[in-house]
Amino acid sequence: MKKKHGALYFQKQSAAFHSMGPFDRMDSFDRMLSVRSNGEEVVDDEPEYLSFLVDCRGRFIPPLPNNYFGNCMLTVVTESTNGTLRGNNGLLSVAEIIGGAIRKTVDSDKSIMDGYTKSVLEFLKRRGGRMLIVGGSPRLDFYGIDYGWGRPIKYETVAGRDSMEVFFLSKSRKYRGGIEIGVLMSKVLIDAFAAVFDRGVIEAKESLWSKM
Structure with a gap:
């Protein structure tokens, strides 16, 4: 009975994961692997945070005009635990958390400015x-930009703090529908992350894509 219950739970979680967009999936995958590649000894209930931006232009009342060229981004901070992310269902768990946080932000009845102030405070509190x-x-699509010198061959993001862990997503230069991931970590963590990433791709294919 326990095994059957676990299988049903996995199917439910897996379906939720596959219903998400590419951004949500990559966020989930990146967060799980960044925790697993960190060699520090951390207790299972240690909080682990993921911060990302959500496009809220569709929440304006009245709606924004079609020729609006600006943006409206809210910072979302999700919380899980180290033990959860290191566990066998870490990918599915964090995907569910991210999906819930995005829906809560986009579907909120509060005004955009109320949400913006709260999102900044949440980020600073957990920074x-x-x-x-x-x-x-x-x-x-940075590789589609041409200012007269030709299109870029390689795009990278630079940050000035070695202690930061930052991932930057953009459209792939080579593959249609692909995602390019820029990773900012210390050299030691980068090497560990690369090894865990390769192994994680194989595990994800076996545990998720084969279930479809």
Whole structure:
């Protein structure tokens, strides 16, 4: 009975994961692997945070005009635990948390400005903790930009703090529908992350994609 219950739970979680967009999936995958690649000894109930931006232009009342060229981004901070992310269902668990946080932000009845103030305060309150920051979007096509010098060969994001863990997502230069991930970590963590990433891709294919 316990085994059957676990299988049903996995199917439910897996369906929720596959219903998400590319950004949500990559956020989940990146956060799980960044925790697993960190060699520090951390207790299971240690909070782990993930910060990313959500596009809220569709929440304006009245709606924004079609020719609006600006943006309206809210910072979302999700919380899980180290033990959860290291567990066998870490990917599915964090995907569910991220999906819930996005829906809560986008579907909120509060005004945009109320949400903006709260989102900044939430980020600042947790900034000193174990946090991964995710920027960019799979919709950003930097390789399609040409200012007269030709299109870029390689795009990278630079930040000035070695202690930060930052992932930046953009549209792939080579593959249609692909996502390019820029990773900012210390050299030691980068090497560990690369090894865990390769192994994680194989595990994810076996545990999720084969269930479809």
